[in-house]
Amino acid sequence: MGNDILTMAIETSCDETSVAIVKNGRNILSNIISSQIELHKKFGGVVPEVASRKHIENIDMIVQQALDKAKITFKDIDHIAVTYGPGLVGALLVGLSTAKALAYGLNIPLVGTNHIEGHISANFIEHKDLEPPFTCLIVSGGHTHLVYVEDYGSYKILGRTRDDAAGEAFDKVSRSLGLGYPGGPIIDKLSTKGNSNAIDFPRAYLEEDSLDFSFSGLKSAVLNYLNNMKQKRQDIVVEDVAASFQQAVVDVLVDKSIIGAKLMDTDIIVMAGGVAANSGLRKAMEERCKKEGITLKYPSKILCTDNAAMIGCAGYYRYRKGQVSDLTLNAMPNLKLG
Ligand code: KG4
Numbered sequence: 141m142g143n144d145i146l147t148m149a150i151e152t153s154c155d156e157t158s159v160a161i162v163k164n165g166r167n168i169l170s171n172i173i174s175s176q177i178e179l180h181k182k183f184g185g186v187v188p189e190v191a192s193r194k195h196i197e198n199i200d201m202i203v204q205q206a207l208d209k210a211k212i213t214f215k216d217i218d219h220i221a222v223t224y225g226p227g228l229v230g231a232l233l234v235g236l237s238t239a240k241a242l243a244y245g246l247n248i249p250l251v252g253t254n255h256i257e258g259h260i261s262a263n264f265i266e267h268k269d270l271e272p273p274f275t276c277l278i279v280s281g282g283h284t285h286l287v288y289v290e291d292y293g294s295y296k297i298l299g300r301t302r303d304d305a306a307g308e309a310f311d312k313v314s315r316s317l318g319l320g321y322p323g324g325p326i327i328d329k330l331s332t333k334g335n336s337n338a339i340d341f342p343r344a345y346l347e348e349d350s351l352d353f354s355f356s357g358l359k360s361a362v363l364n365y366l367n368n369m370k371q372k373r374q375d376i377v378v379e380d381v382a383a384s385f386q387q388a389v390v391d392v393l394v395d396k397s398i399i400g401a402k403l404m405d406t407d408i409i410v411m412a413g414g415v416a417a418n419s420g421l422r423k424a425m426e427e428r429c430k431k432e433g434i435t436l437k438y439p440s441k442i443l444c445t446d447n448a449a450m451i452g453c454a455g456y457y458r459y460r461k462g463q464v465s466d467l468t469l470n471a472m473p474n475l476k477l478g
């Protein structure tokens with residue numbers, strides 16, 4: 141393929157087994173995603189041991205599918221990018237061991253990649269002209285960060301959650317409403333039929349100058365509301381609870397992102413992670429950004445949630461900087477950004 145750089149990317153940090161082939165960092169040749177959601181649904185959340193076992197069963201097949209879909213063979217790959225954290229340790233180790241074996245066998249570089257950096261990088265695939273600097277809101281099942289992306293791989297953390305991640309709050313509220321897993325898409329859909337002003341749930345802004353987040357108080361407020369209503373034998377309008385809860389999350393995410401962008405003097409806000417697929421968040425952020433003269437970007441839904449293409453993009457920029465890992469690389473469940 142001439143001077144093109146082909147990355148094989150592997151992502152197994154949670155409940156998706158995914159392998160992608162990415163050309164020159166931003167072009168997807170294949171992005172195979174095998175979701176385990178159906179398997180974990182009956183437990184109401186991801187069971188780590190079950191996730192690891194399923195990754196082991198799937199990974200070889202997904203690697204082959206990614207090659208076939210991209211119409212290439214192993215010898216065409218220039219380097220392997222792999223998520224080595226943050227995530228579930230057993231799940232991470234499956235992808236990492238596969239990546240190490242391939243890098244060793246093919247005698248090509250291994251590039252350990254940060255999962256959160258991957259989420260941010262999904263935007264480089266979606267928006268070919270996007271370049272740092274920009275302000276990025278990363279909202280997923282495991283992470284909530286407001287970050288100033290100074291350059292590729294260079295971050296200043298403006299704020300982070302002090303307790304639950306935004307997606308985690310969606311999942312927990314969904315569970316308490318008996319709606320199932322993952323909660324985000326279910327609550328998103330129900331919210332379109334509910335009144336977001338029906339219940340006045342709290343918005344946690346924390347200290348005046350803080351860009352940190354907190355969602356556990358909101359989660360408890362929803363639980364208290366549901367218990368009170370049950371005790372009083374009053375009907376619960378699930379759509380209204382969903383819409384009011386979602387609005388409370390969205391208000392804080394939007395306000396803090398705008399403050400962060402102004403603080404860093406950037407006129408671009410980028411969203412990333414599973415919760416960036418939320419239609420209420422997208423709409424509210426679009427309206428506020430328009431008012432403030434800020435450009436908003438986010439990935440298509442399939443690139444918001446976990447996928448290997450985003451890891452391929454992040455790995456490509458690391459590779460270009462010579463940030464190659466050696467084969468002793470270990471999984472880091474609590475790996476930080478930056
Ligand atoms: O980024 P992701 O696939 O995995 C992590 O790295 O955590 O995010 C999964 C999270 C789940 O908590 C899920 O409920 C949430 O993203 N999510 C959504 C939506 N789609 C997925 N949350 C709100 N609205 C959605 N439409």
Ligand code: ZN
Nearest residue numbers: 259280445446
């Ligand atoms: Zn993720």
